[in-house]
Amino acid sequence: MAESEATPVVPSSELLEWPKKDKRRFLHAVYRVGDLDRTIKFYTEGFGMKLLRKRDIPEEKYSNAFLGFGPEESQFVVELTYNYGVDKYDIGTGFGHFAIATPDVYKFVENARAKGGNVSREPGPVKGGSSIIAFVKDPDGYAFEIIQRASTPEPLCQVMLRVGDLDRSINFYEKALGMKMLRKIDRPEQKYTLAMMGYADEYETTVLELTYNYGVTEYTKGNAYAQVAISTEDVYKSGEVVNHVTQELGGKITRQAGPVPGIGTKIVALLDPDGWKTVLVDNEDFLKELK
Numbered sequence: 026m027a028e029s030e031a032t033p034v035v036p037s038s039e040l041l042e043w044p045k046k047d048k049r050r051f052l053h054a055v056y057r058v059g060d061l062d063r064t065i066k067f068y069t070e071g072f073g074m075k076l077l078r079k080r081d082i083p084e085e086k087y088s089n090a091f092l093g094f095g096p097e098e099s100q101f102v103v104e105l106t107y108n109y110g111v112d113k114y115d116i117g118t119g120f121g122h123f124a125i126a127t128p129d130v131y132k133f134v135e136n137a138r139a140k141g142g143n144v145s146r147e148p149g150p151v152k153g154g155s156s157i158i159a160f161v162k163d164p165d166g167y168a169f170e171i172i173q174r175a176s177t178p179e180p181l182c183q184v185m186l187r188v189g190d191l192d193r194s195i196n197f198y199e200k201a202l203g204m205k206m207l208r209k210i211d212r213p214e215q216k217y218t219l220a221m222m223g224y225a226d227e228y229e230t231t232v233l234e235l236t237y238n239y240g241v242t243e244y245t246k247g248n249a250y251a252q253v254a255i256s257t258e259d260v261y262k263s264g265e266v267v268n269h270v271t272q273e274l275g276g277k278i279t280r281q282a283g284p285v286p287g288i289g290t291k292i293v294a295l296l297d298p299d300g301w302k303t304v305l306v307d308n309e310d311f312l313k314e315l316k
């Protein structure tokens with residue numbers, strides 16, 4: 026083996042600190058739906074989201090719609106993907122839910138129900154806690170947890186994913202992606218532990234909620250949910266850190282840092298140790314896309 030291959034490259038502490046210094050926020054969650062108009066109608070009428078933009082890429086046979094509670098420049102939104110001719114997907118067992126915070130869960134749920142939403146869990150205190158929650162499923166079966174909060178700057182406030190080893194995941198999201206562990210809740214009676222991971226206060230911005238169910242180490246991923254996108258000021262530096270951390274903790278880079286052909290936006294894509302995908306997107310390129 027050549028010496029350069031045998032000698033591990035030790036990254037500088039400056040590089041390893043980069044993800045925490047970088048200016049990051051959750052941009053959007055990307056997932057596939059079987060009928061774009063049906064979902065747009067339900068999210069706008071049933072959830073009160075706004076349709077922010079739409080694009081059709083006929084050469085690649087897909088369309089996207091972006092919806093949210095405020096502008097993409099400052100808020101986390103959903104990016105729906107419709108692949109021509111595909112009307113059904115498998116959500117799998119690993120994806121948990123998206124969450125929407127609202128001052129009145131009861132009112133929110135009644136409206137969602139009236140607009141055709143499937144209320145899979147009626148409003149009331151969470152088992153083992155006191156927050157008022159409910160669950161509503163959208164037309165494709167994606168779950169939305171509706172959470173009561175007096176006010177919130179970013180109502181689309183969580184993406185919940187189930188993981189097989191919570192400490193490994195916390196470590197990964199801290200080191201590879203510069204997130205903070207904002208809150209950890211263990212509910213032994215319900216046999217699960219949650220970790221809220223993010224870049225700022227849980228009640229101010231969107232967070233990733235990682236759930237560990239006691240003894241469950243594997244989930245299926247299906248083919249419906251795709252990824253979350255997070256902004257960065259330097260995809261190359263961010264990619265170097267991820268590359269280093271994946272060697273220690275698992276996961277991998279699935280797309281090396283660089284511009285996406287055709288669009289030019291610089292990204293780096295990666296999988297965490299459970300196989301959940303994150304895409305880091307150059308913030309300036311992202312803002313250009315919105316113009």
Ligand SMILES: N[C@@H](CCC(=O)N[C@@H](CS)C(=O)NCC(=O)O)C(=O)O
Pocket residue numbers: 121146150151152187215217236238
């Ligand atoms: N076994 C659950 C653990 C997570 C969990 O239970 N989360 C709470 C919300 S933080 C919940 O869904 N509670 C159900 C209820 O209160 O009815 C899962 O994997 O979804």
